[in-house]
Amino acid sequence: MEKYINNYVIVTIFILLGILLPVVALTVGRMLRPHKPTEEKKTTYESGNEPVGDGQIRFNVRYYLFALMFVIFDIETVFLYPWAVAYNQLGLFILVEMAIFIGLLLIGLTYAWKKKVLKWNSI
Amino acid sequence: MLSSYLTLAAILFCIGLYGALVKRNAVVVLLSIELMLNAVNLNLVAFSKYGAVPALSGQVFTLFTIAVSAAEAAVGIAVLIALFRARGTVNVDEFDEMRR
């Protein structure tokens, strides 16, 4: 039990250290660096041209599709990992079950492939 | 120990429910639903570890919940994209095609 808690204390410490460094570095940096803002400095950079329109443009829906694909396949690992850990201790049927599970996912992938979700044709 | 988890879960759930019912932005609505589902997960895991009758099935349940909610979110987003293409907005108040 101690080990369990200690492990996560370490993880917490790492996270805290991770947060601490940027905070410290940026604070120190603020003391060191100059601060002379002008209007030109604050414009959006578009390779030297006058910026046109808003930066937060509507982007291609394709990104969403990839996000969807990611969600599905990443969640798969939630089942895949425990299965992988326990694989050696269980019988043949577990292989069949996972074959069915993954098989269905592969069909999903084929579907997306065939429906040209995976095809990238512009930005 | 348990009660703090439960309280946190309940608060998350209420925030989620509030967001799902009140928020105007469709994406935020979907996010709120995910929040509710995560509150459930928190509950389940807390119970499976610290509950009156600790049992592993709660964590198994959580795995299923996570997977299913991911699928739900995927479908939700897909539907929202289709809707956005058709209507050009993600404002929930404007989804009133059928009330007219």
Next chain:
Amino acid sequence: MSVDTAQQSFQPLTWSDAMYLAPEWILIVFMVVLVLLDLALPRRAGRNIIGWLTLAGLLTSLGFVIWRVIDMNAGADGPIRLLGDSYRIDAFGSMLKIVFLSATILIVLMSLGTVKREDIPDKGEFYYLLLPAVTGAMMMASSGDLITLYVGLELLSITTYILVGIRKHSAQSAEGAFKYVVTGGISSALLLFGMSYLYGLTGATNLGVINQALQMQGAAGNIQELLYVAFFLMIAGFGIKVAAAPFHVWAPDVYQGAPTPVTAFLAIVSKGAALAVLFRITFNLLFFMSPGFHLGEDIFMALLILAAAAMIVGTTSALRQRNAKRLMALSGVANAGYLLVPIGVSIKGLHMQNYGEFLFYLAAYVLMNVGAFAVLSVVSRAAGHDELKGFAGLYYRAPWTAAAMIVFVLSLAGLPITGGFFGKLFILLGAAQSQAYWIVAIMVASSVISYYFYFGIIRQMFMRGGGDEAEVHMPAMTGIAVWICALLTIVLGVVPGPVIGWVNENFSIVRDLFITIS
């Protein structure tokens, strides 16, 4: 305790167990094959073949379910319990499966006539997505564990989310789908939150174990408040799924947005499956309670109140409805109320045929609703919209279809001699036998109010229009579906005895409904 039970309840599936799941396997295999077929077929090729294969899959599965029922009735082995009772093949589940599969078969039949590529671009998907959806419904009917139950529920929900939005270029369809996703998501969150408390208080997800734990702890009385919270959250979740008032607001929009066959599927299979689960859960968890612990009574009362609200709200808000699909949605709300009554009255005194009443009305409801939706899909195709006035003068345009529609309307209104009448009558008798007279009164009153809008359809068909509207063409397959439904509706109305008798005789509460842990 924890490790032991976990070890005990973990029983992996074996090959022989897998054979019991044949109906479900068949559906899944057909789905996989059809997905691949749909992908392999050239874009221009017609997709009706997929519809036919879907039908074949459903029929095969139905055959296996029926075979299993007969086989089980012949022997006295008791139910088949898989994975530590998380999946049970018993009369409760199998009979419901027959209803769900038959409903889906009828829906596919009607779609074969009316679904055209113009309005559903992905026709193939439309057909094969019905398979996992109905599989989900079957899982729900068979599950004896919160986890399988939830997975089944979501399998059904998620596929129906897609089905509702399958006309992806239509704003209405997408809007309906989005609303359905949101309400569906909220409902499953509520449901799960309730389940999580239930699990936390009892440490189990198996309904039988939960029941036992509740019995032991119920007397202690220190967890009552949380139990109430758990059950009310679950009721709210199920309330949304079955579209019972006051959780029904989504239904008209979603029903209107969805393609008509999908609307029929939502109205029948989705609703029926959620009700079936509610049936199983409430009876399993709440039936044996310790003295001085009124959770069971209170929850059953809450269900009755929900039923009453659904009936009243459904019928009264349907009165001003001009859109046929929204009308059917609200009628569905009222019908959810009727179907909740046999659950809510619970087993009291001499009354214990709740399941028979429930199943009979569900069967009648399937027939009349599929029929009505089939006619509606044909009529709205001819009219180009699904307002009620599309029915105007149907008598002149398609007299036989109008005649079939009379049967469905009478059945929906609960008038003799149709299945709907006996369905309602049996429920009424059961409620009266349990001495829940107030719910009898509300049921009867809401039936009367419903006459107004159901006969509104008849008014449109027979008393409006001068015969100058477009001819209504009834496609052959849809016609077959309509007439099967009409005939069976009448058959149920003329000889209801054998059907409900068969159910009552082959369904044992102790064996098939309650999950007892050994």
Next chain:
Amino acid sequence: MGNWLDETLTWGNTLIFALWGIVLLVLVLGFVTYAIYFERKVIGWMQLRIGPNRVGPLGLLQTVADITKLLIKEDTIPRKADRLLFILAPALAYVPAFSVLAVIPYTNKLYFADINVGVLYYVAISGITTIAIVLGGWASNNKYALLGGMRSAAQMISYEVPLVISVAGVIMMSGSMNLRTIGELQGDWFWQWNFLPQIVGFIVFIIAAVSELNRTPFDLPEAESELVAGYHVEYSGFRFAFFMLSEYVYVYAIAALTTVLFLGGWHAPVPFLDFVPGILWFLLKFALVVFFLFWLRATLPRIRIDQLMGMGWKVLLPLAILNVFITAVYLELFIKG
């Protein structure tokens, strides 16, 4: 380190853990500093250049100078930017990069957190960086930055899937997600290490890992020719430094992870070389992986985005799944009783 873990938690222990953490932090910062130097030298060498040679002896202080420059450079935030998110993004990119290091073991004795779900922890935490990158791109309110951020996100999530699945084979071999156990269970001979039995998984893992790092040949998000500088175009000064820092910390993390998962960790390649301490073997393999990453950068051209996405989904993912199956069948036939 291991024996500290078994003791009851006290403030003293916590302090010790914190000190160890700081030590690692310093080491990692040092690594980053000289990894950059090393990279430039290696590439210079490969391109028949000299590389940095002015600041300090052999140019050893070049990176230090660079960092100092960044530290004292003026920090501008564009007027149109979403200020809060703009400030948050670099930090958010860095925190997970450092946090994942908590679970990496260096030898059987030298490790920090020893959690049972180490692999899962790594995968889960590292995923957060994607959000930071999208956030940075979005908050800049700049078209190039946004597109860079989106591309980067698309790339990272696409390659995370094969990365994660390719590890499944290793997990099956060891029956554990604990990185220390995985390292320990790899045999004494080098052909018993996971990279040979799991050759498919290993290849997929390496490719996906490079892509996860947004490094050449997969550095599309930063493609100067198309996107100016990608998601960090509006960043300057130390905020920019944190994006770079997290990238190099990930180089460290991935190199260490590869070593543990596939290259036998601290094991000597042949039993008779056991007298050399494990930590040296670990560092050797680690350095090899880092070198390999730099080598790739000098050698390969950047690939097109459609090729990139296609490769992730159409090649690596099926391969990774195939690997899982092969492993499963192999274990079924030969190992399982």
Next chain:
Amino acid sequence: MLADIPILSLITFSPLIGILILLFLPKQNSRLLKVTAITATIIPLALSLWLYADYDGAASSKSYSESATWVNAALNKETMPDLASYVFKFQYQMGIDGVSLPLVLLTTIVAVMAALASVHVKKRWKSFYLWFLLLEIGMLGVFMARDVFLFFIFFELTLIPMFFLIGIWGFGGREKAANRFLIYNGLGSALMLMAFVMLVMTAGLQVDQIDQQTQHVYYSGSYEIIKENMTAPDSLVNASPESPLYLSDTMRWSIFILLLIAFGIKLPIFPFHTWMLRVHTEAPPSIVMIHSGVLLKMGAYGLLRFGVFLFPAETREWAAVLAVLGVINILYGAILAFVQKEFKLVLAYSSISHMGIVLLGIASLNEIGLQGAMVQLVSHGLISALLFLIVGSLQERTGTTELGELGGLARSLPFMSGILLAAGMASLGLPGLSGFIGEFLSLLGLFDSMKVLTAIAVLGVILTAVYVLRSVLSITFGPMPERFGALRDARLIEAVPMIALLAFIILIGVYPSVVTEPMKHGFDAFLQQLNVKVGG
């Protein structure tokens, strides 16, 4: 001889022959359709006359009962292992007695007359007659059903055809009228169903002891069983409050009041009458003949059979209430009939008024009064059928039924005016015509128990004379508008039913035994029951 064949079912379902033939006839051939339909209505008339001739008092009512199990739904008897069977039994049970026989006869007569009068129908003859014959089946079934659910089904069976008949073939406001009809009557039948359900689930339980161990237990809708259980003092319903079937006083009263309202709507009793006015004005005249002539009687019949006979004690207690309701009906109907400007509305309110008399007869709770109520039912059925027959013919010719526009028709339509006058006389209760007998017997019966109310009721009868004479005379005499000069008097097909109906009216007026004879001992059991209750 008759007892050997299922005569009751034959009568009830004989219109089915007509329906089947009609289905195969061409849609356009109106003449053929009409002839077929009229012939089809004559069959049940002939059969029912035969039955009437053969009927021989209470003794033979037993021999005319028919019974078959329709729905035999097994109930779940899991926790009661020693039961041999546990079922819900729903029987097809038909029977006839002195109360129903005259009404059956009335139905068949009015049906023939209405079929004849339907020659005015202008469109969709085929479906008109289909619905018409279906309606007849429903009406006949109502009067003969001896199972509460069967009764209910036949009752509802009249609802649907009426909805179509009013809604398709009616006048301007037909749809609204059809709706009103449907909702009100639907409400009535729903309340009735509720009462029936409550009755069946308590009083309907029957235990058949086969031997020592085995029992057959069933719930039944059979009227006999319910009546037996309701009235036997030692039945499960009455004996012990611990029994799950025990009917408390509250329950009894609820059921009784439900039934009262249910049949009160149909009858109609005062506050529930509004739906009927619209039906009277908007429905096609031949349908109003049926409606006013038979359908309203179903309410009275139901009240008598299920309300009064099953709940003697409650009726006894509420006799005064019923009587007051009756008086209100009489006066309200009469006064409003007096101020109407539309002849159909006059007749509608007159129906309300006359139905009040039926209530009075029932409220008297003695043989004379009950017989009076029955005679009044039959007589009003015939009279109102006749009146609406004439109204239909008049309206076809003049295009109006406004009293202000009609006048002096005696000159152009002497025959029809004569019949109208005669019908009016019958309606106001002129001795020698049937109306008199009904009113006289009812009032006589009531006079025994409630003298003051009787006096007030008589006042109403006088008012009847006033409004009937006012309206009938204003139609037949007075100045005749120019355009009515060239009207044709009744054709043969109109004259025949008029004369026939008038003949029946006179027959009952002169020789009331044709109605009272069959029911001579019909009320004995009930009255005996009543006295037992009162005495004990």
